[in-house]
Amino acid sequence: xxxxxxxxxxxxxxxxxxxxxxxxxxxxxxxxxxxxxxxxxxxxxxxxxxxxxxxxxxxxxxxxxxxxxxxxxxxxxxxxxxxxxxxxxxxxxxxxxxxxxxxxxxxxxxxxxxxxxxxxxxxxxxxxxxxxxxxxxxxxxxxxxxxxxxxxxxxxxxxxxxxxxxxxxxxxxx
Numbered sequence: 001x002x003x004x005x006x007x008x009x010x011x012x013x014x015x016x017x018x019x020x021x022x023x024x025x026x027x028x029x030x031x032x033x034x035x036x037x038x039x040x041x042x043x044x045x046x047x048x049x050x051x052x053x054x055x056x057x058x059x060x061x062x063x064x065x066x067x068x069x070x071x072x073x074x075x076x077x078x079x080x081x082x083x084x085x086x087x088x089x090x091x092x093x094x095x096x097x098x099x100x101x102x103x104x105x106x107x108x109x110x111x112x113x114x115x116x117x118x119x120x121x122x123x124x125x126x127x128x129x130x131x132x133x134x135x136x137x138x139x140x141x142x143x144x145x146x147x148x149x150x151x152x153x154x155x156x157x158x159x160x161x162x163x164x165x166x167x168x169x170x171x172x173x174x
Contacts, residue, residue: 023111023135023136023139023149025133025134025135026133026134026135026136026149026152026153026156027131027132027133027134028131028132028153028156028157028160029129029130029131029132030129030130030157030160030161030164031127031128031129031130031164032127032128032164032165032167032168033122033125033126033127033168034125034126034127034128034167034168034171034172035124035125035172036125036126036171036172037121037124037125037126038094038119038120038121038126040126040171041094041119041126041128041167041171042094042119044167044170044171045117045119045128045167045171046067046091046094046096046119047066047067048063048066048067048071048073048086048089048096048098049061049062049063049066049067049071049073050063051073051075051163052075052076053170054163054166054167054169054170054171055162055163055166055167056162056163056165056166057077057078057158057159057162057163058075058076058077058163059076059077059078060074060075060076061073061074061075061076062074063086065086067086067089067091067096068086068089069086069087069088069089070085070086071085071086072084072085072086072101073086073098077107077108078107079106079107080104080106080107081104081107082100082102082103082104082107082108083100083101083102084098084099084100084101084115085098085099085101086098087099087114093118094118094119094120095116095117095118095119096116096117097114097115097116098114098115098116099112099113099114099115100112100113100114100134103137105137105138105147108137108155108156108159109136109137109146109147109151109152109155110134110135110136110137110152110155110156111134111135111136111137111138111139112134112135113132113133113134113135113156114132114133114134115130115131115132115133116129116130116131116132117129117130117131118131128164128167130160130163130164132156132160134152134156135152136148136149136151136152137151137152
């Protein structure tokens, strides 16, 4: 009887993780080629607090410490304000990484994200990569449609694509 009870308990504990549900992190990467040298592209893209100058979805932006790690930027989007914290800034590698600093599900249907933007030489021009990892807005087992994986992927993809198109247009002067 004791052996049966122990076996039953073991099986219950062993199976429990298989029944666990929840979100898995999503990843997207968007790139754009820009007909300009890396330094020219970086002069625009590399200013952490000045994203509103080239991103069409950002009407206003500011950063507490400029390009210094620990800087917090505030972005005003169509449906609200989000904050992001700069984790790493590498001038030489033309790259920086940042993360969401508190969620605003009205503005962006994700619960958290981290992103990296990098500018690299690409022939005569440059290639800009924007990579993000994120979770949907509602991390429960059955999120509403507006906060599910699909809405999070669509929103983040749009932010990156629109931003890269705006960066290209700004740098190339078109």
